[in-house]
Amino acid sequence: MTTGLVFVLILFTAVMVHELAHYANALSVGVPVRAFSVGFGPVLWRRSWRGTEWRLSAIPLGGYVDLPGMTAERGDDGTLRAPSEGLAAKGLAAKLWVLVGGVIANFVLGTLLLTVAVLLQPGYRALTTGVAPSVSGTEVVQVVHDSLAQQVGLQVGDRLLAVNDLRDPVPDAVAEEIGSTAGPLRIVMLRDGVETSLEIPWPPSDLSPGERPLLGVQLGPAEVAPVPVGTALVESAAFAVRAVPEMVAGFLRGFGSALSGRSSEEVAGPVGMVGLVSDATRMGVAPVLVLAAIINFSLAVFNLLPIPGLDGGRILLATVAALRGRPFKPGQEEALHFFGILAVLTLIVLITLQEVQSFVAPG
Numbered sequence: 304m305t306t307g308l309v310f311v312l313i314l315f316t317a318v319m320v321h322e323l324a325h326y327a328n329a330l331s332v333g334v335p336v337r338a339f340s341v342g343f344g345p346v347l348w349r350r351s352w353r354g355t356e357w358r359l360s361a362i363p364l365g366g367y368v369d370l371p372g373m374t375a376e377r378g379d380d381g382t383l384r385a386p387s388e389g390l391a392a393k394g395l396a397a398k399l400w401v402l403v404g405g406v407i408a409n410f411v412l413g414t415l416l417l418t419v420a421v422l423l424q425p426g427y428r429a430l431t432t433g434v435a436p437s438v439s440g441t442e443v444v445q446v447v448h449d450s451l452a453q454q455v456g457l458q459v460g461d462r463l464l465a466v467n468d469l470r471d472p473v474p475d476a477v478a479e480e481i482g483s484t485a486g487p488l489r490i491v492m493l494r495d496g497v498e499t500s501l502e503i504p505w506p507p508s509d510l511s512p513g514e515r516p517l518l519g520v521q522l523g524p525a526e527v528a529p530v531p532v533g534t535a536l537v538e539s540a541a542f543a544v545r546a547v548p549e550m551v552a553g554f555l556r557g558f559g560s561a562l563s564g565r566s567s568e569e570v571a572g573p574v575g576m577v578g579l580v581s582d583a584t585r586m587g588v589a590p591v592l593v594l595a596a597i598i599n600f601s602l603a604v605f606n607l608l609p610i611p612g613l614d615g616g617r618i619l620l621a622t623v624a625a626l627r628g629r630p631f632k633p634g635q636e637e638a639l640h641f642f643g644i645l646a647v648l649t650l651i652v653l654i655t656l657q658e659v660q661s662f663v664a665p666g
Contacts, residue, residue: 324408338369375633383633413599424589440525450519611643
């Protein structure tokens with residue numbers, strides 16, 4: 304239940320922000336919005352407010368705003384003609400501003416979500432910058448059941464003040480010391496404000512020849528240097544920009560795999576996204592925020608692809624029409640958008656079927 308709610312919340316928020324940006328940008332250049340829909344297909348709920356019909360539709364895989372001037376008009380004699388009002392009456396700059404609004408909004412939302420995740424868990428700076436955060440001290444974050452660590456009394460939350468001659472070591476130094484010690488392992492730890500000392504025979508006497516000695520703990524930093532808000536914001540924005548080329552390449556590789564019938568980890572359909580959300584939800588708030596940020600970045604980049612029916616395709620066709628100095632013939636642009644959306648939906652279905660097949664396949 305929790306996974307489903309988190310998945311719906313992430314997707315709903317991303318779509319709402321995307322479409323609200325189109326809505327706001329259209330109004331900012333004087334283009335009225337006839338309808339605002341979250342989802343496609345049959346309308347489940349509708350209400351008129353401020354000249355716009357607000358809709359909730361049956362297929363929650365996106366959304367749209369209905370603007371005058373985006374489709375051909377039918378004249379009094381019943382023939383189709385190029386639109387002459389609404390968005391069609393605006394110059395190229397205004398059209399691009401309306402069309403790119405959703406992409407910008409998803410990049411902004413993704414950047415803010417990633418910033419909050421870094422502030423909550425500074426270790427994610429390794430994702431945004433490729434540089435591990437500054438850490439100090441070591442504490443036990445997991446004790447393996449029935450391990451030597453459990454037998455000698457180590458507990459989750461114990462801070463290791465000293466290991467042999469190392470004082471207040473970081474996790475990597477502790478791991479190296481444990482792996483190289485050939486004698487008693489002397490540990491001084493802090494638990495609930497009280498120092499406790501342990502001396503553990505090391506390495507264990509019951510090791511098989513060539514077996515690596517293991518204490519049975521997972522270690523983590525006791526303290527991680529906090530990240531200033533401004534630094535986290537700038538680094539998250541820079542990460543979003545750097546990720547664009549790789550996301551584009553990933554989409555292309557993933558689409559190629561889907562069309563060839565091969566499974567791919569480059570793109571995820573609904574089933575794959577639910578699995579990712581499930582994993583993130585089990586790990587905590589910060590991982591969920593990181594995943595939500597990546598989904599927003601992916602939605603932005605995907606919509607920028609020059610595929611008719613997507614924002615990028617509309618931007619491409621609007622630019623072509625402006626360079627030609629005349630609009631497309633009535634019905635031409637609508638046909639391109641129809642087949643573009645059909646192609647996108649076909650890819651989503653193929654990816655979903657491959658995910659389901661991978662999920663139910665034995666072994």
